[in-house]
Amino acid sequence: xxxxxxxxxxxxxxxxxxxxxxxxxxxxxxxxxxxxxxxxxxxxxxxxxxxxxxxxxxxxxxxxxxxxxxxxxxxxxxxxxxxxxxxxxxxxxxxxxxxxxxxxxxxxxxxxxxxxxxxxxxxxxxxxxxxxxxxxxxxxxxxxxxxxxxxxxxxxxxxxxxxxxxxxxxxxxxxxxxxxxxxxxxxxxxxxxxxxxxxxxxxxxxxxxxxxxxxxxxxxxxxxxxxxxxxxxxxxxxxxxxxxxxxxxxxxxxxxxxxxxxxxxxxxxxxxxxxxxxxxxxxxxxxxxxxxxxxxxxxxxxxxxxxxxxxxxxxxxxxxxxxxxx
Numbered sequence: 001x002x003x004x005x006x007x008x009x010x011x012x013x014x015x016x017x018x019x020x021x022x023x024x025x026x027x028x029x030x031x032x033x034x035x036x037x038x039x040x041x042x043x044x045x046x047x048x049x050x051x052x053x054x055x056x057x058x059x060x061x062x063x064x065x066x067x068x069x070x071x072x073x074x075x076x077x078x079x080x081x082x083x084x085x086x087x088x089x090x091x092x093x094x095x096x097x098x099x100x101x102x103x104x105x106x107x108x109x110x111x112x113x114x115x116x117x118x119x120x121x122x123x124x125x126x127x128x129x130x131x132x133x134x135x136x137x138x139x140x141x142x143x144x145x146x147x148x149x150x151x152x153x154x155x156x157x158x159x160x161x162x163x164x165x166x167x168x169x170x171x172x173x174x175x176x177x178x179x180x181x182x183x184x185x186x187x188x189x190x191x192x193x194x195x196x197x198x199x200x201x202x203x204x205x206x207x208x209x210x211x212x213x214x215x216x217x218x219x220x221x222x223x224x225x226x227x228x229x230x231x232x233x234x235x236x237x238x239x240x241x242x243x244x245x246x247x248x249x250x251x252x253x254x255x256x257x258x259x260x261x262x263x264x265x266x267x268x269x270x271x272x273x274x275x276x277x278x279x280x281x282x283x284x285x286x287x288x289x290x291x292x293x294x295x296x297x298x299x300x301x302x303x304x305x306x307x308x309x310x311x312x313x314x315x316x317x318x319x320x321x322x323x324x325x326x
Contacts, residue, residue: 002259003060005302013063013260014056016049018080020265022069024098025134026122044267046080048288052263052281053084055294061261062091065118069265072101078112085113096120096159100137102144110151117148118157118186123167124177132167145183157184157245162210164203171210172217178242179219186232186245191274207233207248214244231258249274255308261301269297271305 002010020038044052053064064084071077085093092115099119109117121141123129129138148156158177162168171187178185190204215221220238232245233252246252262270267288268278279297281289289297 002062003299003302006305007256007307009256009258009305010060011259011261011302011305012061013065014053014061015065015067015260015262016053017067017069017263017265018046018049018071018077019043019069019074021073022098023073023100023135024070024137026098026120027132027134038266042266044263044265044288046076046083048267049080049263050083050087051288051291052294053087055291055298057087057089059295059298062089064090064093066093066095068096070098070100071095072097072105078105078108081109081112081114092116094118097144098133099141099144099148100135103140103147106144106147106153107151110153114153116155116157117153118159119145119148120159120161121145122161122163123170124173125170128167149181149183155184155243157186159186159188161188161190162205163190164205166203168205168210171213175214175217175219175237175242175244178244179237179240180242182241184234184243184245186247188247189250191249204250206251207246208251211246253308255306258305261298261305269301271301275306277304 002012005011020043056064066077066081066084068074081093081095084090093113094116095109095114096118097120099121102117102119106117119141122132123138126136126138129141130136145156145158148154158174160167160174162171174185174187177183187207187210189207211221221235221244222238224234224236224243231249232247234243234245236243258272262273264270264278267281269281270278279301281294281297283289288294
């Protein structure tokens with residue numbers, strides 16, 4: 001199932017950003033002063049998100065992921081989860097969160113119909129967490145992870161952006177976390193998007209080096225073929241419960257198998273994370289387009305999805321990562 005796209009790809013996955021706001025200020029995501037947030041009137045209403053979701057489902061997209069900014073900072077998010085989870089034809093509803101509010105919200109999210117959750121966490125050290133995010137909150141995030149596991153938002157996946165000489169000394173700590181607690185840890189290469197990541201490409205650490213360090217420490221990795229796992233290459237840690245994934249947008253370009261589109265919080269459809277092309281879903285009067293026109297834009301976005309990203313080139317995206325939805 002899916003929508004036929006350029007380069008013989010099938011699009012079956014939509015990332016839905018519901019807010020550009022975030023309670024953290026992660027250094028590779030946004031500048032220290034933050035970004036200028038959209039006004040409430042410029043953000044898609046939940047009923048409009050649901051309308052577009054229905055169009056996407058009818059076209060063949062059957063997996064949705066809610067993102068932000070931080071999706072849990074938006075009021076009424078449980079209402080949206082409930083409405084999307086009830087839509088016929090949806091095979092999976094997930095969320096990416098920084099985990100800060102998850103301890104209090106995990107049970108409600110599960111009851112509302114959320115299937116699973118990814119948590120962005122780049123360090124297991126409290127002071128380093130504060131340095132990366134500019135917020136003192138590691139303990140809250142760790143409790144949120146535990147709560148998510150207990151209520152059944154599984155598999156709980158931990159997304160870790162590895163930066164040389166900053167948090168690469170924690171690679172084995174994350175491997176042990178996966179092995180001991182059965183979490184799926186995914187190591188992600190630093191991408192030259194906005195925030196500080198544009199200036200610190202000398203700190204880029206390729207996936208091959210990460211894997212080498214893990215194997216040199218004595219861990220054995222068994223390749224896994226996980227259906228629907230997206231761009232990650234997945235491995236089982238032999239002798240433990242954990243699984244590791246590696247997302248390598250620079251060293252192992254996965255564009256030929258990319259199965260996703262992105263809906264921004266202010267109502268634009270993006271064929272690719274790493275380019276500025278996007279399609280407005282509203283008319284000049286500020287009304288969401290008709291179902292027929294939304295379906296046409298959806299098809300067009302699939303047709304023009306680029307064959308490969310340009311992350312290795314000098315570029316400056318118009319939006320920060322927090323404004324795109326990751």
